[in-house]
Amino acid sequence: MNIPDPAQTWRPSALGKRFTKSRDWRLSLTGPELTITVGGEPVARNIGSFGGLTVTPGRVWAHLELEHSDRRFRFRGIPNRRAASFAAAFAAAQAEAVHALRLQQLVDEFDQAANQVRLFTEALATAVAVHLKTAGWLTTEFSAYWAARKAAVKFGQLLDNPDLQPHIKALSAVSRETVRIWREDLPAFIAAQNERHLAAELDACHDFFDTVEKSPLTPEQARAVVCFDNRMLVVASAGSGKTSTMVAKAGYALHRNLIPADKILMLAFNNAAAKELGARARERLAPLGLDADKVVAKTFHAFGLEIIGKATGRKPSLAPWLDEHGGDLKQLGRIVDGLRAADPGFRTQWDFFRAVLARDYPDVEGEPDNSASEAPVFRTAQGEVVKSAGERMIADWLYFHTVDYVYERPYRIDTVDPEHGQYRPDFYYPKIDVYHEHLALDADGQSPFDGYLDSLRWKRGLHREHGTTLIETTMSELWSGTGLHTLAQELTQRGIQLHPNPARIIATQTPTENERLLRTFRSFLTHAKSNRLSDDQLRERLDELTEGEVRFRDAAFLRLFAPIRREWDKKLAAEGCIDFEDMLNLSAEHLEAGDWESPYELVMVDEFQDASHARARLARALVAQPGRHLFAVGDDWQSINRFAGADLSVMTDFQHLFGPSEVLRLERTFRFSQSIADVSSRFVLQNPSQLIKRVVSSTPEFPPTIGAVSVDTDKAVKAAIHHRLKALHTQIARGRIPQPVGVKVTVFVLGRYRHQSECLPDCRDLANLLDVKFMTIHASKGAEADYIVIPGMVSGKWGFPSTIPNDPVLRMAMPAAEDFKRAEERRLFYVAMTRARRGVLLVTVKNRESPFLMELIRDHGIVRTNAIGEALDSTVCPRCGRAFMVERPGKRGPFLGCRRYPRCKSTLALV
Numbered sequence: 001m002n003i004p005d006p007a008q009t010w011r012p013s014a015l016g017k018r019f020t021k022s023r024d025w026r027l028s029l030t031g032p033e034l035t036i037t038v039g040g041e042p043v044a045r046n047i048g049s050f051g052g053l054t055v056t057p058g059r060v061w062a063h064l065e066l067e068h069s070d071r072r073f074r075f076r077g078i079p080n081r082r083a084a085s086f087a088a089a090f091a092a093a094q095a096e097a098v099h100a101l102r103l104q105q106l107v108d109e110f111d112q113a114a115n116q117v118r119l120f121t122e123a124l125a126t127a128v129a130v131h132l133k134t135a136g137w138l139t140t141e142f143s144a145y146w147a148a149r150k151a152a153v154k155f156g157q158l159l160d161n162p163d164l165q166p167h168i169k170a171l172s173a174v175s176r177e178t179v180r181i182w183r184e185d186l187p188a189f190i191a192a193q194n195e196r197h198l199a200a201e202l203d204a205c206h207d208f209f210d211t212v213e214k215s216p217l218t219p220e221q222a223r224a225v226v227c228f229d230n231r232m233l234v235v236a237s238a239g240s241g242k243t244s245t246m247v248a249k250a251g252y253a254l255h256r257n258l259i260p261a262d263k264i265l266m267l268a269f270n271n272a273a274a275k276e277l278g279a280r281a282r283e284r285l286a287p288l289g290l291d292a293d294k295v296v297a298k299t300f301h302a303f304g305l306e307i308i309g310k311a312t313g314r315k316p317s318l319a320p321w322l323d324e325h326g327g328d329l330k331q332l333g334r335i336v337d338g339l340r341a342a343d344p345g346f347r348t349q350w351d352f353f354r355a356v357l358a359r360d361y362p363d364v365e366g367e368p369d370n371s372a373s374e375a376p377v378f379r380t381a382q383g384e385v386v387k388s389a390g391e392r393m394i395a396d397w398l399y400f401h402t403v404d405y406v407y408e409r410p411y412r413i414d415t416v417d418p419e420h421g422q423y424r425p426d427f428y429y430p431k432i433d434v435y436h437e438h439l440a441l442d443a444d445g446q447s448p449f450d451g452y453l454d455s456l457r458w459k460r461g462l463h464r465e466h467g468t469t470l471i472e473t474t475m476s477e478l479w480s481g482t483g484l485h486t487l488a489q490e491l492t493q494r495g496i497q498l499h500p501n502p503a504r505i506i507a508t509q510t511p512t513e514n515e516r517l518l519r520t521f522r523s524f525l526t527h528a529k530s531n532r533l534s535d536d537q538l539r540e541r542l543d544e545l546t547e548g549e550v551r552f553r554d555a556a557f558l559r560l561f562a563p564i565r566r567e568w569d570k571k572l573a574a575e576g577c578i579d580f581e582d583m584l585n586l587s588a589e590h591l592e593a594g595d596w597e598s599p600y601e602l603v604m605v606d607e608f609q610d611a612s613h614a615r616a617r618l619a620r621a622l623v624a625q626p627g628r629h630l631f632a633v634g635d636d637w638q639s640i641n642r643f644a645g646a647d648l649s650v651m652t653d654f655q656h657l658f659g660p661s662e663v664l665r666l667e668r669t670f671r672f673s674q675s676i677a678d679v680s681s682r683f684v685l686q687n688p689s690q691l692i693k694r695v696v697s698s699t700p701e702f703p704p705t706i707g708a709v710s711v712d713t714d715k716a717v718k719a720a721i722h723h724r725l726k727a728l729h730t731q732i733a734r735g736r737i738p739q740p741v742g743v744k745v746t747v748f749v750l751g752r753y754r755h756q757s758e759c760l761p762d763c764r765d766l767a768n769l770l771d772v773k774f775m776t777i778h779a780s781k782g783a784e785a786d787y788i789v790i791p792g793m794v795s796g797k798w799g800f801p802s803t804i805p806n807d808p809v810l811r812m813a814m815p816a817a818e819d820f821k822r823a824e825e826r827r828l829f830y831v832a833m834t835r836a837r838r839g840v841l842l843v844t845v846k847n848r849e850s851p852f853l854m855e856l857i858r859d860h861g862i863v864r865t866n867a868i869g870e871a872l873d874s875t876v877c878p879r880c881g882r883a884f885m886v887e888r889p890g891k892r893g894p895f896l897g898c899r900r901y902p903r904c905k906s907t908l909a910l911v
Helices: 014-020 080-134 140-153 162-169 173-183 186-204 206-211 219-226 242-255 271-288 300-312 327-342 344-357 389-400 452-466 475-480 483-493 502-508 514-530 535-545 548-574 580-593 613-622 654-658 674-684 714-733 754-759 808-812 823-833 851-860
Strands: 008-010 025-030 033-038 041-046 050-056 061-068 072-079 231-236 264-268 296-299 427-429 434-439 469-474 602-605 629-634 662-666 706-711 745-751 770-776 785-790 836-845 885-888 895-898
Touching (some): 186 206, 219 242, 231 654, 327 514, 344 548, 389 427, 389 483, 389 502, 452 469, 469 475, 514 808, 674 851, 706 714, 714 745, 714 770, 714 785, 745 754
Parallel strands (some): 231 629, 602 629, 745 770, 745 785
Antiparallel strands (some): 008 025
8 A cells, every 4th residue: 555755745726725715724644644734833633533534626626624533624725636636645544544553453452362361371380280289180170160261261263363473473482382382272281281290190109009008009000099080980800909999099199188088988889898998998098197097988878878867957767677688578578468458459460460470571681593493482371382472461361360261272163165274263261152362463453464364354254154252352452451451341241250369370380489579679669769760750661661562561560569669658758767769869869959068079989880870879969069079980890780779871871970081991900810801801892882991910820711511410510510629629739739838729609599509519528728618699799719610501591691680670760771682691700700810610511501601612712521521522503602513414424513403403514
């Protein structure tokens, strides 16, 4: 842009002055300044202060008018050409002045923003230094706070303005460093600071980390100890030192004066675990001069009662029957007995459920047998084999209600012709001479079978033609819950009296044990209350989650559950008590409402894989205030207490429940060898929902670490175990297996069920070197032995995996059902294997091998031997995976075929 030269001047011409009789005036433009001289008195004005210029041309002379904030100037007598020249110069100078003003404003804005950045950076640097010194770790809370502060400055927009680039380049070195830090990703900057802090702490506290436990902490344990984020989940392997890490973290907090001892809380799931945590803390920390006595270790339940007491001024009492072993089931039994006595309708529904539905429910976790060529068998309580689950349900209902019926009795008229065979209606009631067809029809009256509707029209026509009575039920009606009610009406209207008699079925088939049924209701009650599911919400879940035969059973269960829960809560209210679930929910509610503020700054939770949603809610409420820390330790691979209320999703969805979290892993095990680690890890990770860990062992191998022994009958199991233990005893006695003098080798015989204690042999002849005991796998969790023996590695109802414990109805009370088949059974087997320090022996019965055992043989090369240790041919069928291949003769010579032939027709060539 061209600006007129300095002191360029415009004035009226001489003729113009005489003609207009104007006073002498002069306009001088020097850069951005305009000087106006009228009558010899110059007045200087910045060109930017003028509002505008008006030029009115005449025939010869033009009139000029300048607008200023404080006055208006009018000039005459200037030639048109000179007036136009002034107007152009004025416009150019004014435009440049406006641009210079905007540039100055931008510079001022930049300076102001740069000062904000400088102040922000100085404040951040100070906060980092202070936080690292006092709190020891830059937390997620800290990062989020400063990220919000950074966003509030909005400096990034100015940094990208091209007009400011020359100014940015002109900044001092300190200011340019400020801008560089500003441009960095703040979380990455904080993460880098934390890594530097970690390295410094590992060096500064080296002696502490080496002595706080009996063995020096591993790098991954030390990292979990030093990291002090607000929400931490430590995913720990079996035998990786979870308790050591928790104790060391409490000790580190005291050692570095991060948190006072009385503000550290350790939560465990039972009294024994809480006592162990407290004792371990005192044992390891007190000798280091740390105030371990003030660290609090409690169960969730004891602490929940304490919260309610402090929030309300009245500490509640747990129902006394909950303190008794099995007391909750006894109380539930008394409630059911009371309802049966007072309500005939409930009694009938309960007896039918116990005698029929509970004894034979669909196995929703069953693996489909794609190799099977046979249709499933549906056998009724009366003993006949029927064609469908619906027909079996009706037959059992009839038998339960003492209704005489005949299954598929030939129709009284001969119907055989070229197109039809003899018609056999599904049911016939001889006392009232009525036929009954159960129809495979959906709610729209359609059938999945070709030609079914034509056949139905033919059958109906026969009854009309011959005047016989036909009643009908449909698959849709039965599974929706109306079918049996309709059938009852049809029969009673025709003169049949229904007399419920559960003893009829009990006499022919063993019903579900009453205790197990009560345990199912108790578990359902635990989950429903823990997840705060009302009866209406449960009915909604019924509509969402179930259909078909399962829906019928689930609906029947809910009809019983609603009055049982009401009576349970009435009993609690009458005695002025609460149960465990009420305690967890009430304590969390008081914390969330601010009725009591927890003083604990560090909350540590052990065995987090066993947490329910109620426990998770309580833990979340405890650390809801800023500056609080949650340190949860667990192993999702060892989550085996679903029946008792544990919800694995609390751990696998940790960040969803608790917010942004630091997730660390303890992957080094000090218990078992690498071969056991490899096999057990690959086995449990077949379930893709499990969190991935790469377990590394620090213990020596004692081969063979995992083996299998096969016997011919169940009765031979005990003798086979004794034979193997005797061989172990001999090896120890001869020094082939190292063992300190005076220390016995420990052996656990682990049963999937309590009755497998019968497999424990008499080992008195081996007691000088071996300490052998029986435990259930559930009870063994947390324990370890040199050797593990697992009997009952067979298929079937009482096998391993079992189909018994996980009643499918529980999925309605759980937040989400697991998609993977036998997921908890797989984790239970993992727990059993990882109790062993040296070796695992799996005991099976010929031709009844467990699917888990078949998987280990197929995928991991586990060797199967007979009772005296001779190797057996163990080629697993590549098609069904459920049986071994056996040699068979053929037209072209011998070959290998699946033992399950003809259900599985897989073959292999002999090598």
